[in-house]
Amino acid sequence: MPAAVFVNRNIHVELHPAARSAYEWCMQYPQRISWSDLPQPIITGLSKEPLRGVMIKEEGTKKDNKSARHFMLYSPLWSIQLWPSTRPPNGTLLVSLSPQEISDEEVETAAWLSALSPLLLSVDHHQTAEIRDALVAHMPVKVHQKLLRAKVLSDPMLCRWLNISRGTLVQQRQRKVIREDEAIAEVPQSTDELIAALKKTRSPDD
Template sequence: MENTVPAIVKVRSSDLVELHPAARAAYEWCTIYPRWVNASVLPEPLISELSRETLHAVILGEEEDDASKKKKSPRTFQLFSPLWPVLIWPSHRPPNGTQLISYLEHHITTSQIEKAAWRSVISSLIQSVDPDRLSEIRDTLAAHMSEDLHQELLGADKLTDRMLSAWTGRAHNTLMTQRKQRRRREQKSRSSIPSSTSDVITELSKLWSPPHD
Protein backbone atom coordinates (compact mmCIF):
# COMPACT_ATOMS: atom_id res chain seq x y z
CA MET A 1 0.00 0.00 0.00
CA GLU A 2 1.25 3.45 -0.88
CA ASN A 3 2.46 5.51 2.09
CA THR A 4 0.44 8.72 2.24
CA VAL A 5 1.91 10.05 5.48
CA PRO A 6 3.55 13.45 4.83
CA ALA A 7 7.23 13.84 5.58
CA ILE A 8 8.51 16.26 8.22
CA VAL A 9 11.55 18.18 7.00
CA LYS A 10 13.43 21.36 7.85
CA VAL A 11 13.86 24.23 5.43
CA ARG A 12 17.39 24.61 4.08
CA SER A 13 19.03 27.69 2.59
CA SER A 14 19.00 26.05 -0.85
CA ASP A 15 15.25 25.40 -0.76
CA LEU A 16 12.75 27.45 -2.72
CA VAL A 17 9.48 28.07 -0.87
CA GLU A 18 6.77 29.59 -3.01
CA LEU A 19 3.02 30.00 -2.78
CA HIS A 20 0.83 27.16 -4.03
CA PRO A 21 -1.46 28.39 -6.85
CA ALA A 22 -4.54 26.96 -5.09
CA ALA A 23 -3.72 29.10 -2.02
CA ARG A 24 -3.25 32.38 -3.87
CA ALA A 25 -6.78 33.75 -3.45
CA ALA A 26 -6.70 33.08 0.30
CA TYR A 27 -3.27 34.68 0.59
CA GLU A 28 -4.33 37.79 -1.33
CA TRP A 29 -7.34 38.21 0.95
CA CYS A 30 -5.08 37.68 3.97
CA THR A 31 -2.85 40.57 2.86
CA ILE A 32 -5.67 43.11 2.44
CA TYR A 33 -8.06 42.59 5.36
CA PRO A 34 -7.60 45.22 8.08
CA ARG A 35 -5.36 44.38 11.02
CA TRP A 36 -5.10 45.97 14.43
CA VAL A 37 -1.49 44.92 14.96
CA ASN A 38 1.34 46.33 12.86
CA ALA A 39 3.72 43.38 12.58
CA SER A 40 6.62 45.56 11.42
CA VAL A 41 6.97 47.14 14.88
CA LEU A 42 6.87 43.92 16.89
CA PRO A 43 10.02 43.04 18.87
CA GLU A 44 12.61 41.23 16.75
CA PRO A 45 12.74 38.14 19.03
CA LEU A 46 8.97 37.73 18.72
CA ILE A 47 9.06 38.10 14.92
CA SER A 48 11.87 35.54 14.79
CA GLU A 49 9.85 32.99 16.77
CA LEU A 50 6.59 33.61 14.90
CA SER A 51 8.45 33.27 11.58
CA ARG A 52 9.27 29.67 12.48
CA GLU A 53 5.67 28.50 12.60
CA THR A 54 5.38 24.95 11.22
CA LEU A 55 4.36 25.04 7.55
CA HIS A 56 2.35 22.73 5.28
CA ALA A 57 3.49 22.52 1.68
CA VAL A 58 3.66 20.33 -1.41
CA ILE A 59 7.11 19.29 -2.58
CA LEU A 60 7.54 19.37 -6.34
CA GLY A 61 9.29 16.87 -8.55
CA GLU A 62 9.81 14.02 -6.06
CA GLU A 63 8.51 10.48 -6.19
CA GLU A 64 7.61 8.14 -3.34
CA ASP A 65 11.10 6.67 -3.00
CA ASP A 66 12.74 10.08 -3.15
CA ALA A 67 10.73 11.68 -0.35
CA SER A 68 12.48 9.77 2.42
CA LYS A 69 15.99 10.45 1.14
CA LYS A 70 17.99 13.28 2.65
CA LYS A 71 19.15 14.72 -0.62
CA LYS A 72 21.28 17.84 -0.68
CA SER A 73 19.98 19.08 -4.01
CA PRO A 74 17.69 22.15 -4.00
CA ARG A 75 14.03 21.43 -3.28
CA THR A 76 10.94 23.39 -4.26
CA PHE A 77 7.99 23.60 -1.87
CA GLN A 78 4.62 25.16 -2.56
CA LEU A 79 3.22 26.55 0.68
CA PHE A 80 -0.51 26.45 1.41
CA SER A 81 -0.89 26.72 5.20
CA PRO A 82 -0.55 28.68 7.41
CA LEU A 83 -0.25 31.79 5.28
CA TRP A 84 0.13 34.59 7.83
CA PRO A 85 3.84 33.87 8.58
CA VAL A 86 4.65 34.97 5.03
CA LEU A 87 3.77 38.51 6.07
CA ILE A 88 6.57 38.66 8.66
CA TRP A 89 9.28 36.41 7.16
CA PRO A 90 12.73 38.01 7.17
CA SER A 91 14.07 38.22 3.61
CA HIS A 92 10.70 37.01 2.29
CA ARG A 93 11.42 33.37 3.07
CA PRO A 94 11.08 31.09 6.09
CA PRO A 95 14.13 31.00 8.35
CA ASN A 96 16.46 28.04 7.87
CA GLY A 97 15.45 25.18 10.13
CA THR A 98 11.74 25.97 10.01
CA GLN A 99 9.80 22.72 10.31
CA LEU A 100 7.77 21.86 7.24
CA ILE A 101 5.17 19.14 6.75
CA SER A 102 5.75 18.05 3.17
CA TYR A 103 3.19 16.35 0.92
CA LEU A 104 3.89 14.66 -2.39
CA GLU A 105 1.85 16.13 -5.23
CA HIS A 106 -0.41 13.09 -5.62
CA HIS A 107 -1.09 12.80 -1.88
CA ILE A 108 -3.25 15.88 -1.59
CA THR A 109 -5.87 17.36 -3.91
CA THR A 110 -6.25 20.91 -5.11
CA SER A 111 -9.54 21.25 -3.27
CA GLN A 112 -7.93 20.06 -0.01
CA ILE A 113 -5.14 22.60 -0.45
CA GLU A 114 -7.57 25.42 -1.18
CA LYS A 115 -9.70 24.54 1.86
CA ALA A 116 -6.65 24.36 4.14
CA ALA A 117 -5.44 27.75 2.90
CA TRP A 118 -8.77 29.44 3.58
CA ARG A 119 -9.08 27.71 6.94
CA SER A 120 -5.69 29.10 7.97
CA VAL A 121 -6.51 32.73 7.13
CA ILE A 122 -10.06 32.64 8.52
CA SER A 123 -8.82 31.13 11.78
CA SER A 124 -6.44 34.07 12.23
CA LEU A 125 -9.35 36.46 11.62
CA ILE A 126 -11.50 34.72 14.22
CA GLN A 127 -8.70 35.08 16.76
CA SER A 128 -8.13 38.76 15.99
CA VAL A 129 -7.82 41.40 18.69
CA ASP A 130 -10.93 43.16 19.95
CA PRO A 131 -9.95 46.85 19.61
CA ASP A 132 -12.27 47.83 22.46
CA ARG A 133 -10.50 45.49 24.90
CA LEU A 134 -6.83 46.13 24.14
CA SER A 135 -5.98 47.03 27.72
CA GLU A 136 -6.98 43.54 28.86
CA ILE A 137 -4.27 42.00 26.69
CA ARG A 138 -1.47 43.50 28.75
CA ASP A 139 -3.09 42.73 32.09
CA THR A 140 -4.01 39.12 31.31
CA LEU A 141 -0.72 38.36 29.55
CA ALA A 142 1.21 39.45 32.62
CA ALA A 143 -0.86 37.01 34.68
CA HIS A 144 -0.32 34.06 32.33
CA MET A 145 3.12 34.38 30.73
CA SER A 146 6.29 34.17 32.82
CA GLU A 147 8.72 37.06 33.15
CA ASP A 148 11.42 34.98 31.48
CA LEU A 149 9.27 34.53 28.37
CA HIS A 150 8.34 38.21 28.41
CA GLN A 151 12.05 38.99 28.18
CA GLU A 152 12.78 36.29 25.62
CA LEU A 153 9.94 37.12 23.25
CA LEU A 154 9.19 40.79 23.88
CA GLY A 155 12.54 42.07 25.12
CA ALA A 156 10.83 43.65 28.13
CA ASP A 157 9.79 42.76 31.67
CA LYS A 158 6.16 43.08 30.61
CA LEU A 159 3.96 44.15 27.73
CA THR A 160 3.33 47.86 28.29
CA ASP A 161 0.58 50.22 27.15
CA ARG A 162 3.22 52.09 25.16
CA MET A 163 4.12 48.89 23.26
CA LEU A 164 0.46 48.09 22.58
CA SER A 165 -0.10 51.64 21.36
CA ALA A 166 2.80 51.30 18.91
CA TRP A 167 1.59 47.91 17.69
CA THR A 168 -2.03 48.92 17.17
CA GLY A 169 -1.87 52.66 16.48
CA ARG A 170 -4.21 53.35 19.40
CA ALA A 171 -3.51 56.32 21.66
CA HIS A 172 -2.21 55.64 25.15
CA ASN A 173 -5.23 57.49 26.59
CA THR A 174 -7.53 55.05 24.83
CA LEU A 175 -6.00 52.13 26.70
CA MET A 176 -6.26 53.98 30.01
CA THR A 177 -9.93 54.70 29.33
CA GLN A 178 -10.59 51.05 28.51
CA ARG A 179 -8.93 49.97 31.76
CA LYS A 180 -11.02 52.40 33.84
CA GLN A 181 -14.20 51.23 32.14
CA ARG A 182 -13.34 47.61 32.82
CA ARG A 183 -12.69 48.32 36.49
CA ARG A 184 -16.05 50.06 36.79
CA ARG A 185 -17.77 47.06 35.21
CA GLU A 186 -15.99 44.69 37.57
CA GLN A 187 -16.89 46.81 40.61
CA LYS A 188 -20.51 46.95 39.52
CA SER A 189 -20.57 43.19 38.99
CA ARG A 190 -19.07 42.56 42.45
CA SER A 191 -21.53 44.90 44.15
CA SER A 192 -24.46 42.97 42.68
CA ILE A 193 -23.29 39.65 44.16
CA PRO A 194 -24.61 38.79 47.68
CA SER A 195 -21.72 38.95 50.14
CA SER A 196 -22.97 36.51 52.78
CA THR A 197 -25.14 33.44 53.28
CA SER A 198 -27.91 35.56 54.81
CA ASP A 199 -27.85 37.82 51.75
CA VAL A 200 -28.20 34.77 49.48
CA ILE A 201 -31.17 33.49 51.52
CA THR A 202 -32.79 36.93 51.40
CA GLU A 203 -32.39 37.08 47.60
CA LEU A 204 -33.79 33.58 47.17
CA SER A 205 -36.76 34.31 49.42
CA LYS A 206 -37.58 37.31 47.26
CA LEU A 207 -37.68 35.10 44.20
CA TRP A 208 -40.02 32.56 45.83
CA SER A 209 -42.22 34.79 47.95
CA PRO A 210 -45.90 34.64 46.87
CA PRO A 211 -47.41 37.88 45.63
CA HIS A 212 -49.30 39.94 48.23
CA ASP A 213 -52.98 40.79 47.70
Protein backbone atom coordinates in the same frame (compact mmCIF):
# COMPACT_ATOMS: atom_id res chain seq x y z
CA MET B 1 2.25 10.36 4.75
CA PRO B 2 3.54 13.81 5.80
CA ALA B 3 7.30 14.30 5.69
CA ALA B 4 9.22 16.77 7.83
CA VAL B 5 12.31 18.70 6.81
CA PHE B 6 13.94 21.99 7.81
CA VAL B 7 14.36 24.93 5.44
CA ASN B 8 17.74 25.08 3.78
CA ARG B 9 19.25 26.74 0.72
CA ASN B 10 18.36 23.77 -1.51
CA ILE B 11 14.63 24.15 -0.88
CA HIS B 12 12.72 26.85 -2.75
CA VAL B 13 9.64 28.03 -0.87
CA GLU B 14 6.76 29.36 -2.98
CA LEU B 15 3.06 30.00 -2.57
CA HIS B 16 0.91 27.15 -3.87
CA PRO B 17 -1.16 28.37 -6.86
CA ALA B 18 -4.34 26.94 -5.30
CA ALA B 19 -3.73 29.12 -2.23
CA ARG B 20 -3.44 32.39 -4.17
CA SER B 21 -6.96 33.77 -3.63
CA ALA B 22 -6.87 32.95 0.10
CA TYR B 23 -3.45 34.60 0.40
CA GLU B 24 -4.62 37.77 -1.35
CA TRP B 25 -7.59 38.08 1.00
CA CYS B 26 -5.37 37.32 4.00
CA MET B 27 -3.02 40.17 3.04
CA GLN B 28 -5.98 42.58 2.86
CA TYR B 29 -7.28 41.69 6.31
CA PRO B 30 -7.20 44.81 8.53
CA GLN B 31 -4.40 44.57 11.08
CA ARG B 32 -4.72 46.37 14.40
CA ILE B 33 -1.10 45.64 15.34
CA SER B 34 1.98 46.74 13.43
CA TRP B 35 3.83 43.44 13.25
CA SER B 36 7.05 45.12 12.15
CA ASP B 37 7.13 47.03 15.46
CA LEU B 38 6.87 43.92 17.63
CA PRO B 39 9.89 42.94 19.76
CA GLN B 40 12.42 41.03 17.70
CA PRO B 41 12.18 37.80 19.75
CA ILE B 42 8.45 37.63 18.96
CA ILE B 43 9.01 38.30 15.25
CA THR B 44 11.79 35.73 15.10
CA GLY B 45 9.75 33.10 16.91
CA LEU B 46 6.57 33.58 14.89
CA SER B 47 8.44 33.75 11.57
CA LYS B 48 9.67 30.20 12.19
CA GLU B 49 6.25 28.67 12.81
CA PRO B 50 6.00 25.24 11.10
CA LEU B 51 4.66 25.45 7.55
CA ARG B 52 2.44 23.06 5.63
CA GLY B 53 2.74 22.56 1.92
CA VAL B 54 3.36 20.29 -1.07
CA MET B 55 6.91 19.23 -1.87
CA ILE B 56 7.82 18.89 -5.55
CA LYS B 57 11.17 17.36 -6.42
CA GLU B 58 13.14 17.98 -9.58
CA GLU B 59 15.88 15.68 -10.77
CA GLY B 60 19.36 17.18 -10.55
CA THR B 61 21.69 17.64 -13.48
CA LYS B 62 24.49 15.22 -14.21
CA LYS B 63 26.93 17.95 -13.23
CA ASP B 64 25.85 18.39 -9.61
CA ASN B 65 23.66 15.29 -9.23
CA LYS B 66 21.49 17.19 -6.75
CA SER B 67 17.73 17.36 -6.84
CA ALA B 68 16.07 20.73 -6.34
CA ARG B 69 12.96 20.81 -4.17
CA HIS B 70 10.08 23.26 -4.32
CA PHE B 71 7.92 23.60 -1.23
CA MET B 72 4.52 24.95 -2.27
CA LEU B 73 3.12 26.62 0.85
CA TYR B 74 -0.59 26.69 1.68
CA SER B 75 -0.71 27.13 5.48
CA PRO B 76 -0.29 29.20 7.58
CA LEU B 77 -0.44 32.17 5.22
CA TRP B 78 -0.07 35.00 7.75
CA SER B 79 3.50 34.01 8.66
CA ILE B 80 4.75 35.22 5.25
CA GLN B 81 4.46 38.79 6.55
CA LEU B 82 7.06 38.09 9.22
CA TRP B 83 9.73 36.45 7.09
CA PRO B 84 12.97 38.50 7.09
CA SER B 85 13.18 38.14 3.29
CA THR B 86 11.20 36.43 0.56
CA ARG B 87 11.68 33.05 2.22
CA PRO B 88 11.25 31.62 5.71
CA PRO B 89 14.32 31.59 7.97
CA ASN B 90 16.65 28.62 7.74
CA GLY B 91 15.64 26.00 10.27
CA THR B 92 11.90 26.55 9.80
CA LEU B 93 10.11 23.20 9.94
CA LEU B 94 8.33 22.22 6.72
CA VAL B 95 5.61 19.58 6.92
CA SER B 96 4.92 18.39 3.41
CA LEU B 97 2.84 16.05 1.32
CA SER B 98 3.58 14.88 -2.20
CA PRO B 99 1.39 16.07 -5.10
CA GLN B 100 -0.16 12.59 -5.17
CA GLU B 101 -1.25 12.83 -1.53
CA ILE B 102 -3.30 16.03 -1.72
CA SER B 103 -5.42 17.58 -4.46
CA ASP B 104 -5.56 21.24 -5.46
CA GLU B 105 -9.10 21.37 -4.08
CA GLU B 106 -7.89 20.15 -0.69
CA VAL B 107 -5.04 22.66 -0.78
CA GLU B 108 -7.49 25.47 -1.53
CA THR B 109 -9.69 24.47 1.41
CA ALA B 110 -6.73 24.27 3.80
CA ALA B 111 -5.48 27.67 2.62
CA TRP B 112 -8.86 29.29 3.25
CA LEU B 113 -9.03 27.76 6.73
CA SER B 114 -5.66 29.36 7.40
CA ALA B 115 -6.80 32.72 6.02
CA LEU B 116 -10.01 32.66 8.07
CA SER B 117 -8.26 32.14 11.41
CA PRO B 118 -7.71 35.90 12.09
CA LEU B 119 -11.40 36.57 11.34
CA LEU B 120 -12.59 33.87 13.72
CA LEU B 121 -10.15 34.72 16.51
CA SER B 122 -10.00 38.51 16.54
CA VAL B 123 -12.47 40.22 14.24
CA ASP B 124 -12.71 44.02 14.42
CA HIS B 125 -16.43 44.74 14.85
CA HIS B 126 -16.00 48.20 13.31
CA GLN B 127 -14.88 46.67 10.00
CA THR B 128 -17.12 43.61 9.90
CA ALA B 129 -19.03 44.64 6.77
CA GLU B 130 -15.87 45.48 4.85
CA ILE B 131 -14.23 42.20 5.85
CA ARG B 132 -17.30 40.21 4.87
CA ASP B 133 -17.67 41.92 1.48
CA ALA B 134 -13.98 41.34 0.66
CA LEU B 135 -14.29 37.71 1.70
CA VAL B 136 -17.29 37.16 -0.57
CA ALA B 137 -15.39 38.76 -3.46
CA HIS B 138 -12.32 36.54 -3.03
CA MET B 139 -13.58 33.17 -1.80
CA PRO B 140 -14.79 30.88 -4.59
CA VAL B 141 -18.40 29.66 -4.38
CA LYS B 142 -17.28 26.04 -4.09
CA VAL B 143 -15.21 26.91 -1.00
CA HIS B 144 -18.18 28.76 0.51
CA GLN B 145 -20.29 25.67 -0.03
CA LYS B 146 -17.68 23.33 1.40
CA LEU B 147 -16.81 25.32 4.53
CA LEU B 148 -20.00 27.28 5.21
CA ARG B 149 -22.65 25.02 3.67
CA ALA B 150 -23.92 28.07 1.79
CA LYS B 151 -23.38 29.75 -1.57
CA VAL B 152 -22.16 32.88 0.16
CA LEU B 153 -21.35 34.20 3.62
CA SER B 154 -24.55 36.15 4.24
CA ASP B 155 -25.08 39.07 6.60
CA PRO B 156 -27.43 37.05 8.86
CA MET B 157 -24.82 34.28 9.21
CA LEU B 158 -22.08 36.70 10.21
CA CYS B 159 -24.38 38.56 12.58
CA ARG B 160 -25.20 35.30 14.36
CA TRP B 161 -21.53 34.45 14.71
CA LEU B 162 -20.64 37.84 16.17
CA ASN B 163 -23.88 38.53 18.03
CA ILE B 164 -24.46 41.85 16.26
CA SER B 165 -27.46 43.30 14.47
CA ARG B 166 -27.79 43.41 10.69
CA GLY B 167 -28.33 47.15 11.02
CA THR B 168 -24.73 47.42 12.21
CA LEU B 169 -23.49 46.11 8.89
CA VAL B 170 -25.78 48.45 6.99
CA GLN B 171 -24.45 51.45 8.93
CA GLN B 172 -20.85 50.38 8.31
CA ARG B 173 -21.46 50.16 4.58
CA GLN B 174 -23.14 53.57 4.57
CA ARG B 175 -20.18 55.10 6.38
CA LYS B 176 -17.80 53.48 3.88
CA VAL B 177 -19.73 55.00 0.96
CA ILE B 178 -19.60 58.42 2.63
CA ARG B 179 -15.83 58.12 3.15
CA GLU B 180 -15.32 57.12 -0.48
CA ASP B 181 -17.51 59.98 -1.71
CA GLU B 182 -15.58 62.45 0.45
CA ALA B 183 -12.29 61.15 -0.88
CA ILE B 184 -13.49 61.56 -4.46
CA ALA B 185 -14.76 65.06 -3.71
CA GLU B 186 -11.32 66.07 -2.44
CA VAL B 187 -9.68 65.17 -5.76
CA PRO B 188 -9.47 68.20 -8.11
CA GLN B 189 -11.90 67.65 -10.98
CA SER B 190 -10.44 70.16 -13.43
CA THR B 191 -7.08 71.63 -14.41
CA ASP B 192 -7.92 74.95 -12.70
CA GLU B 193 -8.83 73.15 -9.46
CA LEU B 194 -5.61 71.15 -9.64
CA ILE B 195 -3.48 74.28 -10.13
CA ALA B 196 -5.32 76.03 -7.28
CA ALA B 197 -4.71 73.04 -5.00
CA LEU B 198 -1.00 73.02 -5.84
CA LYS B 199 -0.73 76.77 -5.13
CA LYS B 200 -2.21 76.43 -1.66
CA THR B 201 0.24 77.33 1.11
CA ARG B 202 1.27 74.16 2.86
CA SER B 203 1.81 73.99 6.61
CA PRO B 204 5.15 72.69 7.99
CA ASP B 205 3.37 69.45 8.96
CA ASP B 206 2.23 68.63 5.38
